[in-house]
Amino acid sequence: MPLSGRLLKNAHYLMCNSERYRKKYPGEFRNSPVWIGKEGCSLKNALFVPPVYEDMTDAFSELERYINYEKSENVFVRAALIHYQFETIHPFIDANGRTGRLLNTLYLLENGIIQKPVLRWSEILWRCSDRYYAELQQVHETGVFDNWIRFFLDSLKRAAANDDLPVINRL
Template identity: 55%
Template sequence: MTFRTNLSGVMKYKSFVPPKISEYSFDSDKTVLAELSAEFARLDKCIIDLSDDQRTRLIKTEAHDSWLLSKDTPSNPFSFSLFQPNENSENLAHATDYAVEAVTELPISSRLIRNVHYIVCQSPDYDKKYRGEYRTSPVWIGGVDAVLTDALFVPPVAEDMDFAITDLENYINYSPENVFIKAAVIHYQFEMIHPFIDANGRIGRLLNILFLLANGVLSYPVLLQSHVIARDYNRYCNAIQYVNENGDISLWIKYWLDLMAESVKYTIQAIKNLDYYD
């Protein structure tokens, strides 16, 4: 993988330079893709049969779980409890509603993604985090006391980020690749670009659902994926880091396809449990 050296001396740090998506090489298992398509079709039938209120509850559950995951406080991995409202998760649910409506008129693009971010970040917690704007300064990922020069990972700086975002938009809207393969690549690429100061994970997870919706995989934005990610969050991080270190996206794609299959199963089980809560 490619890294850019920035600044010099004690301030020197290296930032990730995302490859063009066309440079990734991988094989796709048509049997796995066909099975996943059948599982999503089964889920979609379950979702269509729900009432509007039940769908809303599931959308809010995913929003709440996504917010919990962003705070490193995932819910019980064996539970099927439906959401407990708070301002941040409610904002994410509102952003989902907006995105579902917007995608009927707009392509999945920077404009739509920034608008979604603006709604997600309607809270005093984000007053200085540039709601609805791509970052122009570096961010980094590491331990609690990590600084830019010793961070575990530094996403692309602005000039590399701008190019990567354009490449991602083109891939989302014009690549003929299988929809599930694209979903896996899009999620990895978006998270590695890390275009916002905060809320990248929540936006990335919503982007996955929105992409599946826009491509006819789902009829409604109902997929409980954040809870499934949280069950083994270290595996999620390790799968991403493997690509960063080796440039091989194949194992990530397998991981994401498996994760989507598990998310479908979990969502169907949660739907079956709705009667218990009604």
């Protein structure tokens, strides 16, 4: 199956198939607004507000096209841009971070960069979550991707280095 909304919906359903996510529509794209911020924040004081449903579906279609048909940039730069765009679209009510990291892992597998899906990327991003969110927000505010790409590549390198398995074919 190609890297697509359908694949990610299926994966999201499997990841969120528990009582904790019962009311968060596992496996379905959201059709209501969401916002990102400190626990308990409101729409008014949110750090980031992803696009509304109509814009989200168009943006996701563009992302699918970019993932599967445009092969212009270096694969690592493309992975950074794919991750940024997925997190910006924020297609699910919850578990977008895990789904986005899975998307990147599958993308790197598909492109022969890693041999097994064993990156400890969640752990790395958790340790530097404030910077992670700041870098995403900086791109959103400025449209400049350079620092985001450097941060992404550094976190990816650190995630790969945490494993005893030789997962990187080329960097």
